Amino acid sequence: MALTVSPLAPEKFPDMPPIAGVTLSSVAAGVRYKGRTDLFLAELAPGTSVAGALTKSLTASAPVEWCRANLAEGQARAVLVNSGNANAFTGKKGYEAAVLTAEAAGKAIGCPASEVFLASTGVIGELLPAAKVVEAIPALRQGLKPGSWAESAKAIMTTDTFPKGATRQTRIGDVPVTINGICKGSGMIAPDMATMLGFVFTDAAIPPAILQEILTRAVDRSFNCITVDSDTSTSDTVLLFATGNAAHLPIESAKDSHLRDFRAALEDMLTDMAIQIVRDGEGAQKLVTIDVTGAASARAARRIGLAIANSPLVKTAIAGEDANWGRIVMAVGKSGEWADRDRLSISIGGVEVAKEGAAVDGYDETPVVAHMKTRDIAIEVDVGVGRGRSRVWTCDLTHGYIDINGSYRS
Amino acid sequence: MALTVSPLAPEKFPDMPPIAGVTLSSVAAGVRYKGRTDLFLAELAPGTSVAGALTKSLTASAPVEWCRANLAEGQARAVLVNSGNANAFTGKKGYEAAVLTAEAAGKAIGCPASEVFLASTGVIGELLPAAKVVEAIPALRQGLKPGSWAESAKAIMTTDTFPKGATRQTRIGDVPVTINGICKGSGMIAPDMATMLGFVFTDAAIPPAILQEILTRAVDRSFNCITVDSDTSTSDTVLLFATGNAAHLPIESAKDSHLRDFRAALEDMLTDMAIQIVRDGEGAQKLVTIDVTGAASARAARRIGLAIANSPLVKTAIAGEDANWGRIVMAVGKSGEWADRDRLSISIGGVEVAKEGAAVDGYDETPVVAHMKTRDIAIEVDVGVGRGRSRVWTCDLTHGYIDINGSYRS
Numbered sequence: 001m002a003l004t005v006s007p008l009a010p011e012k013f014p015d016m017p018p019i020a021g022v023t024l025s026s027v028a029a030g031v032r033y034k035g036r037t038d039l040f041l042a043e044l045a046p047g048t049s050v051a052g053a054l055t056k057s058l059t060a061s062a063p064v065e066w067c068r069a070n071l072a073e074g075q076a077r078a079v080l081v082n083s084g085n086a087n088a089f090t091g092k093k094g095y096e097a098a099v100l101t102a103e104a105a106g107k108a109i110g111c112p113a114s115e116v117f118l119a120s121t122g123v124i125g126e127l128l129p130a131a132k133v134v135e136a137i138p139a140l141r142q143g144l145k146p147g148s149w150a151e152s153a154k155a156i157m158t159t160d161t162f163p164k165g166a167t168r169q170t171r172i173g174d175v176p177v178t179i180n181g182i183c184k185g186s187g188m189i190a191p192d193m194a195t196m197l198g199f200v201f202t203d204a205a206i207p208p209a210i211l212q213e214i215l216t217r218a219v220d221r222s223f224n225c226i227t228v229d230s231d232t233s234t235s236d237t238v239l240l241f242a243t244g245n246a247a248h249l250p251i252e253s254a255k256d257s258h259l260r261d262f263r264a265a266l267e268d269m270l271t272d273m274a275i276q277i278v279r280d281g282e283g284a285q286k287l288v289t290i291d292v293t294g295a296a297s298a299r300a301a302r303r304i305g306l307a308i309a310n311s312p313l314v315k316t317a318i319a320g321e322d323a324n325w326g327r328i329v330m331a332v333g334k335s336g337e338w339a340d341r342d343r344l345s346i347s348i349g350g351v352e353v354a355k356e357g358a359a360v361d362g363y364d365e366t367p368v369v370a371h372m373k374t375r376d377i378a379i380e381v382d383v384g385v386g387r388g389r390s391r392v393w394t395c396d397l398t399h400g401y402i403d404i405n406g407s408y409r410s
Numbered sequence: 411m412a413l414t415v416s417p418l419a420p421e422k423f424p425d426m427p428p429i430a431g432v433t434l435s436s437v438a439a440g441v442r443y444k445g446r447t448d449l450f451l452a453e454l455a456p457g458t459s460v461a462g463a464l465t466k467s468l469t470a471s472a473p474v475e476w477c478r479a480n481l482a483e484g485q486a487r488a489v490l491v492n493s494g495n496a497n498a499f500t501g502k503k504g505y506e507a508a509v510l511t512a513e514a515a516g517k518a519i520g521c522p523a524s525e526v527f528l529a530s531t532g533v534i535g536e537l538l539p540a541a542k543v544v545e546a547i548p549a550l551r552q553g554l555k556p557g558s559w560a561e562s563a564k565a566i567m568t569t570d571t572f573p574k575g576a577t578r579q580t581r582i583g584d585v586p587v588t589i590n591g592i593c594k595g596s597g598m599i600a601p602d603m604a605t606m607l608g609f610v611f612t613d614a615a616i617p618p619a620i621l622q623e624i625l626t627r628a629v630d631r632s633f634n635c636i637t638v639d640s641d642t643s644t645s646d647t648v649l650l651f652a653t654g655n656a657a658h659l660p661i662e663s664a665k666d667s668h669l670r671d672f673r674a675a676l677e678d679m680l681t682d683m684a685i686q687i688v689r690d691g692e693g694a695q696k697l698v699t700i701d702v703t704g705a706a707s708a709r710a711a712r713r714i715g716l717a718i719a720n721s722p723l724v725k726t727a728i729a730g731e732d733a734n735w736g737r738i739v740m741a742v743g744k745s746g747e748w749a750d751r752d753r754l755s756i757s758i759g760g761v762e763v764a765k766e767g768a769a770v771d772g773y774d775e776t777p778v779v780a781h782m783k784t785r786d787i788a789i790e791v792d793v794g795v796g797r798g799r800s801r802v803w804t805c806d807l808t809h810g811y812i813d814i815n816g817s818y819r820s
Contacts, residue, residue: 059743059751089739091752091768124736125769234740312722312807313815320816326534329499330644333469341469342501358501359535397722399809405723406730 008279008287008375008395009162013153016167016180018146020203021045021243025143026155029136031129032084032122037155039133040081041140042199043109045243049205050076050117051212053219055236061088062098062128063118064235070114074208076241077111079199080118080133081156083184087120087128088234097130104134108141119197119237121158121184153182156197159404160186164276170265173258175248177204179266183238183273186280196277198223198238200270204262205244206251213254214263215240222270225302225392226278227309238270278393283400286318288377288393295388300337304383305392307335315397321372323365325353332383343384350378418689418697418785418805419572423563426577426590428556430613431455431653435553436565439546441539442494442532447565449543450491451550452609453519455653459615460486460527461622463629465646471498472508472538473528474645480524484618486651487521489609490528490543491566493594497530497538498644507540514544518551529607529647531568531594563592566607569814570596574686580675583668585658587614589676593648593683596690606633606687608648610680614672615654616661623664624673625650632680635712635802636688637719648680688803693810696728698787698803705798710747714793715802717745725807731782733775735763742793753794760788 022042029039052071054064080101087094098118106113120128153163165182185196206214219238251259279287290308295301308314311331317324325346332339342357349371352360371377377396432452439449462481464474490511497504508528516523530538563573575592595606616624629648661669689697700718705711718724721741727734735756742749752767759781762770781787787806 055743057740057743058745058747058749059739059754086736089736089751089754089764089767089769091766093768124739125764126736127769234743312811316812316815319812322816326496326499326536329469329534330467333465333467333644335468337468339468341499344469344499354499354535356501357499358503358537359499397812399812401722402726402729402807402809402812405726406732 005161006280006284008284010276013150013163014165014167016149016165017178019178019180019201019243020245021048022201023144023146024148024152025140025145026148026151027136027139027143029082029132031082031132037151038083039136039140040152040155041105041144042079042201043144044077044241045245046077047244048076049074049208049211049242049244051208051215051240053215053238055234057234059089059234061086061120061235062090062094063087063120064237065095066098066102066118067237067239070117073114075115076117077115078105078109078117079239079241080105080116081197081199082120082133083156083158084122085120085126085128086122086124086235088124090125090127093127097128100130101133104137108137117239119235121156121197121235124234149180149182156182156184158184159282160184160280162280164273164280166269166272168265168269170261172204172246172248172251172262175246177202177246177248177262179269181269181273183277185277186282196223196236198273200238200240202242203245204242205246205248206242210251210254211240211242214259214266218263218267218270221267222274225390226274227306227392227394275393278395281395282404283398284395285398286375286377286396288318288379288395290392290394291380291389292383293380293389294382294384294386296338296386297388298390301388301390302392304332304335304337304339304381305390307331308379308381309392309394312397315394318372318377319396319398323348323353323368323372328379328381332381338385339383340385345382345384347380348378415571416690416694418694420686423560423573424575424577426559426575427588429588429590429611429653430655431458432611433554433556434558434562435550435555436558436561437546437549437553439492439542441492441542447561448493449546449550450562450565451515451554452489452611453554454487454651455655456487457654458486459484459618459621459652459654461618461625461650463625463648465644467644469499469644471496471530471645472500472504473497473530474647475505476508476512476528477647477649480527483524485525486527487525488515488519488527489649489651490515490526491607491609492530492543493566493568494532495530495536495538496532496534496645498534500535500537503537507538510540511543514547518547527649529645531566531607531645534644559590559592566592566594568594569692570594570690572690574683574690576679576682578675578679580671582614582656582658582661582672585656587612587656587658587672589679591679591683593687595687596692606646608633608683610648610650612652613655614652615656615658616652620661620664621650621652624669624676628673628677628680631677632684635800636684637716637802637804685803688805691805692814693808694805695808696785696787696806698728698789698805700802700804701790701799702793703790703799704792704794704796706748706796707798708800709798711798711800712802714742714745714747714749714791715800717741718789718791719802719804722807725804728782728787729806729808733758733763733778733782738789738791742791748795749793750795755792755794757790758788
């Protein structure tokens with residue numbers, strides 16, 4: 001089906017500079033889709049460190065298994081990604097298909113297959129046509145160049161309506177460092193884990209164990225705070241590659257004060273990418289930002305936020321532009337986290353609608369109704385028991401979601 | 411908005427006999443709706459035992475609080491229920507409004523207010539107009555008669571498209587006993603707890619503590635196995651009243667062998683009622699029965715079943731009549747319960763589509779596609795790790811759900 005671009009899409013794909021040690025390529029391998037690219041390869045300089053955040057699904061895909069096995073070594077020379085087929089629930093044959101593609105890419109680049117990271121996204125339960133991928137690798141290899149970020153982001157799309165990328169300039173010590181990321185995802189989006197495919201590249205020189213510690217925390221505060229439909233994919237993967245081309249001093253700990261700016265820039269960029277995914281939520285007409293305060297802990301606040309963000313009744317009310325805050329109360333109640341009903345307060349669009357467990361005196365719905373008609377909905381909830389806070393993002397639940405998902409395979 | 415009757419509705423409301431010790435009445439009190447009844451009263455014989463299953467929501471409504479406080483005594487003389495207003499998140503004033511209505515009903519019937527059980531369903535966050543309820547009580551009292559079950563079921567409806575009731579004839583020892591129930595619910599339906607309003611009446615003579623033990627188990631195997639939208643209400647209430655008019659031998663334990671038939675009949679009837687609620691799921695076009703086997707425990711099996719039943723991607727695929735079993739795999743994976751991906755098997759409509767972690771050899775989709783076009787969808791999943799099993803019910807997720815919930819308050 002033809003998808004129109006989400007009304008919440010950013011105006012344009014960002015200008016993303018090259019990253020020393022990274023070249024990119026994409027081709028149309030015909031894995032499933034016709035008339036578009038569906039295979040993406042990045043070649044990485046020798047010595048590149050890699051860290052990853054992978055789905056916690058117990059029915060994880062073959063590429064996720066492959067990545068999990070090879071992350072321990074922490075070394076990467078390439079990442080190869082196809083769209084159209086998830087290579088999930090394909091049994092031993094599916095795993096063998098994944099291995100074949102990694103071997104072919106490794107041979108083309110001149111590295112062990114174990115240094116080729118893989119990701120696949122699309123239909124579950126159909127065998128990956130490995131031969132089509134293998135046959136496309138020479139052309140892919142030939143097309144490698146430093147700057148084709150937008151093209152790469154397009155090649156990994158499935159039901160996405162726009163390509164997603166982000167870039168940050170930062171420093172480690174006094175040395176300039178760049179971070180670029182591309183990602184895809186619009187449905188089957190929820191923690192944990194990474195909730196989509198995301199590939200992040202930097203020229204920083206950071207050993208694998210430290211890179212992993214930095215990534216885990218940044219993912220927890222970005223991709224793990226978004227939800228479109230509460231469904232966790234079998235394929236969720238975020239990989240962070242550090243080529244080591246930047247000439248900063250050696251990093252020996254994740255707590256190194258020289259890393260402060262880098263870590264902040266990474267978290268900020270991953271949050272930007274995560275919100276782009278919500279903006280492309282299947283059928284999304286509104287971006288919803290939910291701030292929970294006063295919870296027992298940050299974790300409790302996030303769980304309450306996600307209970308609100310995942311409630312079909314809250315999401316349909318927002319789609320209907322109905323300031324039905326009673327459903328927010330319901331969602332807080334079902335979260336299972338401690339909340340004091342009689343100290344609960346709720347604001348929508350900055351207007352307090354309820355406090356101390358009841359509607360505010362003389363509640364005037366007018367400004368709230370006006371806010372509900374906008375594209376960016378802000379909900380604040382204070383649950384009145386502690387100091388834990390969290391921010392999560394979601395979108396509304398509309399007819400578009402049903403249109404897209406009632407006919408995905410056709 | 412005008413709602414058309416669900417295509418999954420039973421052909422007719424069952425013929426329900428009177429129950430000794432129970433009289434019923436309903437009136438139009440104008441709590442919120444115009445031109446329909448919205449207030450239901452049952453008067454119960456002196457000595458009636460009561461047991462209850464109440465929402466676990468931490469933002470429970472005032473009537474739920476009232477019931478929780480009074481269930482400890484185990485004695486009931488009446489139950490008073492309004493539709494149109496949930497009296498939830500209404501603070502101290504809401505609780506006072508609930509007390510006022512219980513006092514008025516107690517005075518009319520001649521019992522302490524604490525023996526009047528209450529339930530309210532409808533919009534959250536608006537104060538219950540207690541005066542309207544209190545004013546209607548004389549007319550309600552005057553209308554009490556033994557047999558108006560269908561009228562009572564209608565009075566408690568909100569977005570329901572048909573009234574819901576069930577009846578069973580059973581025995582305790584050799585003595586015939588009747589059980590009747592009415593219920594409402596079509597959205598905001600999920601465990602735990604009771605997931606809707608249900609009022610069950612029997613002429614059995616069972617002490618409160620034993621009645622509670624019996625009800626808890628039966629609810630766990632019926633109402634707690636259904637879901638429409640994963641949202642748990644602030645008002646979920648199931649109350650079971652036993653008037654004691656049947657002349658069977660005294661019951662001294664829930665394990666009494668004389669209770670075997672009664673317990674089975676109660677569970678069967680509550681399951682019937684629970685499925686009626688799913689059949690009236692907001693926007694439902696298909697009833698979905700999910701059998702999970704091979705799980706680590708019955709509890710694990712139910713959790714896996716509900717993960718499938720609550721997945722928006724599974725539910726929209728069913729709405730689209732798409733046999734997209736990959737989404738079932740995804741839902742099993744996200745349930746958090748132990749499953750062996752490589753021993754997982756899935757059948758749809760009795761046809762095996764996947765086994766041992768992959769599509770069956772030579773999978774022919776034709777019979778499965780035909781099954782997906784029917785009203786009753788059967789999904790069987792064996793997760794290959796143990797002997798735990800559970801059956802859960804849900805409905806598909808359609809445009810109708812969005813229509814209803816995007817404009818509920820208007």
